[in-house]
Amino acid sequence: MSDNFERFTNCAVEVLAVDADQVVLEATFESLDADSLDLVELVMALEEEFDVNVEEEELDGILTVQGAYDLILSKL
């Protein structure tokens, strides 16, 4: 597991209160029981962790861990 994905996972575990092994690329946020408010909270935590800035519109259509992870990676 890459260092970045580990940091991503730690944020998800803390914000979404899920187990680390649930945070896999294929997982949908729905399957993690995360609603839109959770997703916003997760992105805020990721912004802090990775020192990046995500615009509101960029969250549209982000449904999976892969989607969110790629979005963050694209900013590094």
Place this chain on the structure above:
Amino acid sequence: MSRVVLVTGGNRGIGLATARRFHSCGHKVAVTARSGVADDLEGLFAVKCDVTDSDSVDAAVTEIEGSLGPVEILVSNAGITRDGLVLRMNDADFSEVIDANLTGGFRVARRVVKQMMRARWGRIVFVSSVVGLGGQAGQANYAASKAGITGLARSLAKEFAGRNITVNVVAPGPIDTDMIAALSDAQRGAMLDAVPLGRFGAPDEIAAAIEYLASEDAGFVTGTVLAVDGGLSMS
């Protein structure tokens, strides 16, 4: 259970009465104001904060979080008046009152709600005014800001209901504070005549309503506007 409470504009008037009341219930209470803080704020944690400035709000809340812990109860009370008839009210008179009373409450709520979400528990109480319900000649700016608080509070109530955060509004009638002392005798007299209970309220009577809305017992109350106004809003 001891909670961390933040009262904006807590150095005098209704805010101070509210802070003292929470303190006497055993809570940890922070108060903010712009103009430095008096030193008779015994037992209260005083920080400087201008609610019209997001950076100042952030710095103040960060300081409170560091010393007392995350804010669990927010009382958004800071407010100003800039009275005048509409025909003589300039843009700054209007927008500065909105900025302090309405946008100020938004800024502070936005800053503290994240930690409430994490905790899955939170209470936000906005101090509005009876004037926000009925309007008032000479207070278009102030009444607009106070009416706006209801829309803000109810939207927050819906947005964060799933996180066990309640958001309510207290709408005071005329209360014996600096804000009332600043009026002319004639204005005060007219106000007294309009209040069915025939007197001004005491700051602590507003504090009592705020304390209730922030209590465990009020856990099923959200998005409500509680008038504490001697009956003024009936007429």
